[in-house]
Amino acid sequence: MEGDTNAVSVGIEGLGIYIPEGRHTAAYMAERSGIPQDILETKFGLKSKTIAGPEEHNVTMACRASEIALSRAGIDPRQIDVVVWAGEMYDKYLMQTYGIKLQNDIGATNAWAFDVNQRCCTFMLAINLVRGLLATDCGINRVLIASGYRNCDLINYENKRSRFMINLAASGAAIIVTRNHPENILLESKVMTDGSFAEDVVVPGGGSGNPLTVAGGETTPPSAYNVIEDKLYYLDVPDPPGMKARLENLSLSNFIKVIDGVLTPRNLSRKDIDYLGLLHMKRSAFQFVAEQLGVDVKDQTTYFDEFVHLGHMGQNDGIMAIEFGLKHNKIKKGDLIVLAAAGIGYSWGAASIRWG
Helix, strand or coil: CCCCCCCEEEEEEEEEECCCCEEEEEEHHHHHHHHCHHHHHCCCCCCCEEEEECCCHHHHHHHHHHHHHHHHHCCCCCHHCCECCCCCCCCCCCCHHHHHHHHHCCCCCCCCEEEECCCHHHHHHHHHHHHHHHHHHCCCEEEEEEEEECCHHHHCCCCCHHHHHCCCCEEEEEEEEEEECCEEEEEEEEEEEHHHHHHEEEEECCCCCCCCCCCCCCCCCCCCCCCCCCCCCCCCCCCCCHHHHHHHHHHHHHHHHHHHHHHHCCCHHHCCCCCEEEEECCCHHHHHHHHHHHHCCCCCCCCHHHHHCEEEEEEHHHHHHHHHHCCCCCCCCCCEEEEEEEEECEEEEEEEEEEC
């Protein structure tokens, strides 16, 4: 038996994705990074990746994905009660509340909105929060969770310290989560964090620590750096060997923990998983997690069908995986879908869905 029969049923009523047309090929990335093309394609699992155009901002891409989700579900945007921004904090303008901007752009005039962020784990966090909102506030019936992601802009191909993030790409994704919707039921969600990794991946320039100014400029305190000339506006890893030594084995085991965490409350086990939506990662790590779960990477995932050509689209990977699973007829009515993700900081999250 799955779960508490007295709990509020929460289902996915609509889903939409947006993928920009721009691409960086493995050859292009190899030329600029110094990583051999065959290593990018085999070890990194990266034949190409999506790149956003100059007008494809995060909210713009999330808006397009949201409009697709609304259209597929036959829902007027005025029927949305809450808009949750689950995308990145980097967009056309800094210091905006992106959920409110998205609410306006899609015409969700009867909704209220807020932002959450946990890097590539944000969709898992948002699902967790929205399940709670719908269970505790009877005035909320429909919630739009939407995300835009273009952290590919923050990668300096020449920086060897940030090589493990070379696969960062661009896209938009959205789902509509509805109280008592009888299909695509959200069963469980789980998130865990480890703050000891909080400063292992950062954009070192532009914050109050290293303000966006020239060296010696009139700031308090005076800046010792020229953020532009020193290229401190990209993602960086201060200590790659130290981070790798502490994170490598821990991360994979935490993936398994959060996945087990969405199975056991429903009296489910790993063998019950019909489809796995895992974020894009290097090939060996993906295969390790799949093997630990007993998942066939050919028939029960879409890693080798799609993500090797699109890259790592951050928190959107899980929603993309559902879309691709349906596209390739790998998800059927009644299937148990498990999504899992990890985000720098560090966080791990998972969600389980009974599809159909």
